[in-house]
Amino acid sequence: MAQKFATREEDYSKWYNELVGRADLAEHSGVKGCMVIKPYGFAIWEKMRDILDAKFKETGHSNAYFPIFIPKSLFEAEEKNAEGFAKECAVVTHYRLKADPNNKGKLIVDPDSKLEEELIVRPTSEAIIWNTYKGWIQSYRDLPILINQWANVVRWEMKTRLFLRTTEFLWQEGHTAHATKTEAIQETEQMLDVYTEFSENYMAMPVIKGFKTESERFAGADETYCIEAMMQDGKALQAGTSHFLGQNFAKAFDVKFADKEGKLDHVWATSWGVSTRLMGALIMTHSDDEGLVLPPKLAPIQVVIVPIYKNEEELKLVSEKALEIKKALFSKGISVKFDDDDNRRPGWKFAEYEVKGVPVRLAIGPRDLAENKIELARRDTKEKMTISLDGLDLFIENLLNDIQDNLYNRALKFKAENIHYVDSYQEFKEKIETVGGFFMVHWDGTAETEAKIKEETKATIRCIPLDAKEEAGKCMVTGLPSSKRVVLAKAY
């Protein structure tokens, strides 16, 4: 029977780690803090990437590619950005190895190959990109520049976790340049909306849109917009950020343009990104103790067909029907796997596809053929039913939509149930430890209070919701006046 694995209740963190392995998504590599994304995991990321990429193009962006290395002098140009990332940068100082004279077969760094100037492995690409944009922009006619890059970046974190925080990770980073502040802010908000739409409609993951407080803001940004999602343990996960960079990078890299009147001004900028971290968000939003649960729109395999048979002859009959079904589903754009591997028995396959989160499983055997029926199991509710083979393709097409909706509604309900409106700091301190979740509280707007809460409770202000209602209140810590509630939670 099923092996014993950690449940969410017992040990949420262990459950997550085991699940990533059991579902064959990723594993630790021989490099500290870096993961190998396995084919099944990468297939999910590819779906995310393709959908997002199409959305970026729909909104007028083009892809380009910039170097992985940034000379230190460029990196330090925008002071706040440099300062913010300095303590987590990988630095290339040499360009050659040579045979170790004292240790046969081993190599050492050739001290004669020291670089004149160190190269920073990009933790983010604003610096190299704005240094490039300087050469591309002279006039308002050159604007806007709407570019996205799919790339890997490196941030030398202390503690890493598969997908959630790895030293190297994959992401996309959009970098745009605009003639006006208004246009740049519109772009920032537009991309936050793209991320929101993707999270909710594809990942089936509800999010809260908001602004970051000054202390949580991206280094070098005037304003950071974000979407925050609630994981099943009640912790918050920042799923995407969109930054209004003001003229900070334009000033640092001296990027000016001439407007219609011939007046020179610095260019306005934005940057926005999501990463392989979304994989972690996806896992922690829907999965259960049996394994991964995938929303149909991101499932590499949407339907799996498992044949049941006792001999070659039965397999032949069953296969014929199964392939017919596969073809009908395929023509509706549904991805189907017919698993006729004879080395695995049906029970094994059932368990396997459950762990991998395949939304719909069909089992077909001689008994079903005789009755013109098929057994169908849905992963989200674990419901099993026997249905007619007639009109099966249509039924499944609708079912996949139902599953997608159900997952979203389930997550939405969970989120609603775990948002607490609290006015007393004492009550907050108690509840953050007992019930967890998101807390809507009044805050006096000062960094001091924010720091105090963080120090005393480990919770941080995740965001100031964009749709926060104006409401007279008092900061739960200091009692000073506050006009709206902010989202407070422990975060990944």
Place this chain on the structure above:
RNA sequence: CGGGGUGUAGCGUAGCCCGGUAUCGCGCCUGCUUUGGGAGCAGGAGGCCGUCAGUUCGAAUCUGGCCACCCCGACCA
């Protein structure tokens, strides 16, 4: 990076205190029987015990360095 823990076959483990080259389960290979919820029986393969050094006649076992992982902090998307 600080505190604590762990590292033995693909995975999970026993053995370590009290030194004498290794236990069990799953998986893997072969054959037969099986196939509607992780199959059964029989036979078989696979490990210089994370790594490097030291102590010793002899090290999985004792000592030290390093590496990796887990938990708790600090940092962070």
